[in-house]
Amino acid sequence: MIKRTILPAAVIALLATVTSCYQTGKISSVPAQEVLPAASGVYYSLPLTTFVFRVETEQTLFIPGPYAAYAEKYLGFKDVGTDFMENWKITGIQFEAASVPDPARWYLLQWNTKCDLPLLYRQLVQQGLILDTPGKNNISIFHPAASGDNSLLQPAFSDVSYTDYIVEKTDTLYKTIFQDSVFVKMPVFRKHVQQKTLEEKASEAAHLIHKLRKRRFKIAAADYDILPQGEAMKAAFEELNRTEEMYLSLFVGKTISRKYSKTFLYTPSNDQPLETVLARFSPSSGWAEEKTSDALPFRLILVPQERNIPESEPETKKKKRENTITYRLPLPSEVRLFLGPDLVFQTHTSIYQIGTVIDAKVHQKMFCR
Structure with missing residues (x-):
């Protein structure tokens, strides 16, 4: 789990403290939509928190063996599965709270000191309270690891017999011929090839299993x-075990597991409810596109803390924006994920867009490096 926690205490202290400085000047941050085309300065944006959920799931398939009906007759196995089954489950959840630029909150930072860039601005950027690269996000690239199980890409049972799949049989026919003034029936032999029945192949596979067990016992008993x-x-024991397991699966079936990963992006806002359904998950078919009978809602619930800092009043006069810089304090919140009624994930993070936008007064003695 990746969690980013913003600690703005250092920046707040920086705003309230005046060290020995250097130049006297003015600083202001103006909303981008109010900026004149010829204005100079540095553009920045307020951060916007986006949630990244990476949900790992596992699919388990049971494929019945082609000789399941003869498992009890030839091997003595009872209650062997004869129906195909598919099961899904969530095995893990990774969480990341990424900061991206808020397209509705761009500002132009202007100052008239001799500094190339005020130290205060750099401190705010380092703390994550403002973003100096609008259009760039810091959502990390995620490469899910391959499952390594290619069983689903191959036939479930590629070797169903160690002998020929067909058998040569001889049929005896009789034809009547006239010989020595009498009619005589003469046998006519005709060879033809036909496919073995399923039970014949099951019998041969069971015979091989017993033979493998006998050879393994004789090796162990010297x-x-x-x-x-x-x-x-x-190596001999490993090969005997592998071959026996392969032919046993023709009777008892085979279980195949494969892992998948699905990523959800979600951006909270004050206009949206604190509870939302990200997707639906079915234990029998995985992620469901529609409301199937057994699909459970995969719900996100946010529990934000109470605000303890008042929002800055909107300032309409340009003069009031002098010696101020606008930034945003995040609001700590609890993030919960539910699958149906069950809580499957819980963590704490900070959300910028439901936090507090502050127009902080800055002393005219700018921090210069």
Whole structure:
């Protein structure tokens, strides 16, 4: 979890403190829409908090084996699954509160000192209370790790038999011929190839499983005249186990898991409710586009703290903006995520756009470096 907490105490102290300085001048921040085209200065914007939720999910598939109907007959396995099943669950949530420029809050900072850039402005930028690069955001690029499981891209059961899939059979037909003044039936043999039945293939697979178990037991019991040694012994057991597991899955089925990641961006505002549904999640099908019967709402609830700093009164006269700089203090808030009735994530962060915009008075003795 990534959480950014803004601590503006240093900037507030900087505004209230006057050190030995250097030049006497004026500083003001003017809303960009009120600036004359020829005006000079530095443009900046107030920060806007955007939430980034990266939700990790896991899909689990159960694929029944093609020989599931014969598991009890040939292997003695009862209650083997014969139905396809799909399950989804949320395995993790990452959170980041990113600061981006507020397009409705651009200002022009002007000053008439000999400083290239007032130290106060740089301090506000460093604290995150203003942004000096409108149009640029600091949402980190997220590259989800690959699952590494390519099972879903391949046939679930690529090897269903170790023998031929077809069998050659001979049919005996009789034809009647006239021989020595009598009719005689003569046998005619006809060979043809036909596909094995499902039960025949299941019987062969079960026979191989029993044979593998017998060979593994004989190796473990040293019942061979010549036995593999060292790494060869280990490799032999691993191959016997792998082959047995592969053919067992033809009867008992196979479970495949794969992980996914989905990113949600959400920007709170005073005009929006404190509770919103980001998406819907179904335990049987994952993220749902519509309200399916089993889809649960994935809800975001914000619990902001009470404001303890009053909002600055809007100033209409240009004179009142002299020796002031406009910045924004964030409002600490609690962020909660619910899946249906269950709380799945909770954290604390600071939200700028529901915080307080302040026109702070600045002493005429500017901080210069």
